[in-house]
Amino acid sequence: xxxxxxxxxxxxxxERPLISYAKGITGDLESARDAVQETFxxxxxxxxxxxxxxLAPWLFFVCRNCALDHQRxxxxxPDGALSEEQPSDSPSPAAEVxxxxxxxxxxxxxxxxxxxxxxxxxxxxxxxxxxxxxxEATRMSISNVGxxxxxxxxxxxxLWNRENTEAVS
Numbered sequence: 001x002x003x004x005x006x007x008x009x010x011x012x013x014x015e016r017p018l019i020s021y022a023k024g025i026t027g028d029l030e031s032a033r034d035a036v037q038e039t040f041x042x043x044x045x046x047x048x049x050x051x052x053x054x055l056a057p058w059l060f061f062v063c064r065n066c067a068l069d070h071q072r073x074x075x076x077x078p079d080g081a082l083s084e085e086q087p088s089d090s091p092s093p094a095a096e097v098x099x100x101x102x103x104x105x106x107x108x109x110x111x112x113x114x115x116x117x118x119x120x121x122x123x124x125x126x127x128x129x130x131x132x133x134x135x136e137a138t139r140m141s142i143s144n145v146g147x148x149x150x151x152x153x154x155x156x157x158x159l160w161n162r163e164n165t166e167a168v169s
Contacts, residue, residue, distance in 0.1 A: 057136030117152035
């Protein structure tokens with residue numbers, strides 16, 4: 001494939017998972033889109049043929065850094081000088097209506113996890129990355145990815161059971 005075809009394929013395959021991942025970091029859809037746009041700009045400046053075999057981890061690593069850079073800028077200028085729209089903690093009414101109850105509960109529970117575990121849950125289940133790709137994207141060892149992901153899933157299971165027990169009572 002030509003470099004242009006590789007980039008087109010990457011855009012088609014990874015744009016949505018990257019936006020979801022970046023939104024989990026920034027808390028804001030527009031900031032997430034900016035981070036993903038910057039990620040693909042950086043990809044266009046790389047030797048994409050050399051990256052082709054490890055493209056997913058590279059994209060998620062760069063996107064993570066772009067999203068974190070944005071967060072640092074927001075923290076430096078908390079009055080909103082850099083962005084007109086502030087991140088919102090509450091979903092829009094349309095999103096609430098369209099989301100099913102289990103999905104809403106699961107998102108709520110995932111948001112209660114520590115940031116590192118939340119990030120791994122997003123990489124595994126939203127982006128579909130392997131442990132190796134997650135390791136490369138986060139710069140954690142593969143075994144640490146496994147331990148952290150296992151801990152996150154166990155925590156989610158306990159929180160889920162607690163929520164469902166309280167709902168029945």
